[in-house]
Amino acid sequence: MLQVNVLRSNPVFVKERLAIKNFGQLELVDEVIALDDERKKLQAEYDGLQSNINSSSKAIGKLMAAGKKQEAESLKHEITEWKKSLEPVKQQAEKIETKLADTIVLLPNLPAAIVPKGFGADDNEVVREGGKKPNLSDDALPHWELTKKYKLIDFELGTKITGSGFPLYTGKGAKLQRALIQYFLDYNTSAGYTEIIPPFMVNENSAFATGQLPDKEGQMYFVNEDKFYLIPTSEVPVTNIYRDTIVKQDALPIKMTAYSPCFRREAGSYGKDVRGLNRLHQFEKVEIVQIVEAEKSYDALDEMVSHVESLLQSLQLPYRILRLCGGDMSFTSAITYDFEVFSAAQKRWLEVSSVSNFESYQANRLKCRYKDDSGKSQLVHTLNGSSLALPRIVACLFENNQTDEGIRLPDVLHKYFGAAKIN
């Protein structure tokens, strides 16, 4: 969430930035500031009264020890009066604090200066393209046909066992998943990321800290019995490693990578866009997360973008990098680069990675800080990105590399998959 101080010090700027995100309730900014004023006032009042009570209580302690019971009794009466006037202040303060907390989480992160204004996918900026689109014949198959032809994924069985969007990988299809996960993890660890296997369910505090709650409440699977959320991405458990911590500055940057299955309800999506591997309720993903000093987060962002880019290049897939416009960015992000690969048989771009800098937005909820040179606590900046989400990578690998003899695999995967093609 945003820091109240940022709002206070420059509300006009904050509103300008929020407008880039097409955020409609700009009046919330003033509301937060007003609530914070109120909060300060009430706290001063509360602290004063409480201070009186505390010192009188201590005085009673001394009087009792000295055997002056009478005087202690009269002090007690005095305290009772203080407490009477304290009660309404306390209640009001709690009310205002709750309201402040509930209001400030409604504000999304501020987009960075270079984020373009816009409303949707059409307004995103193409930063660059790479790779080469294949020339497929007209009878080229979409991946949902190819997976059937080579018995790689059984969507119907997944539907039988669980429901739609829960694919069942078989044989070489399953092995390719394992190969890709291992390749991605190796690639990330050799770039200095520490490998993590996190819990795949998180509690409410964790889901709140990374911003899934309250914004995406209905998008996560929830285990009611234990009040756990199935993770929509390993970003959630991995970033939460550093919830409520103060790290040493020389421990930064912290670079972590994790494989996990991801669970998303995707309520409300259907149709041809969600066919095959395009949109699933359960999928595999390898994630990278960085926790860095505030001044260094944009360097880290660049590093992550080129890291993911070269990973895509190694897979020899045609890709493009988009700088998302304000309207298409996530609630918590300050800037996001989406990576898309071209699905040659479907003739469309599919998002396979999203690299974001959250600046201090997550850190403020996480309460993750470090001591800077002057010894002051400062919020860290957090960043994350997919490297990569598997299903659409797999879809493109299948579609783009189909031949009469089978599906060719890029060189880097041969070692992991144990063969050069699928047939």
Place this chain on the structure above:
RNA sequence: GGAGAGUUGUCCGAGUGGUUGAAGGAGCACGCCUGGAAAGUGUGUAUACCUCUAAAGGGUAUCGAGGGUUCGAAUCCCUCACUCUCCGCCA
């Protein structure tokens, strides 16, 4: 799942109602000592918010979390989470 024991600061650990934000020790930082180091020794060593703001200072809250009793709670009571031991179950 059942029975019992726990959860205190960076760590270990004392503390069963009254100047306890918290003894003692270790660690760490700075200083003294030393040719240098060790040992010794002195000082300091949580976080958030409010007030003040040049700095200092002051106030409130925090001893797993939340609630309660009390003039006063780390200490008593309740609920929950987690850890350990034994039993049960199990990959």
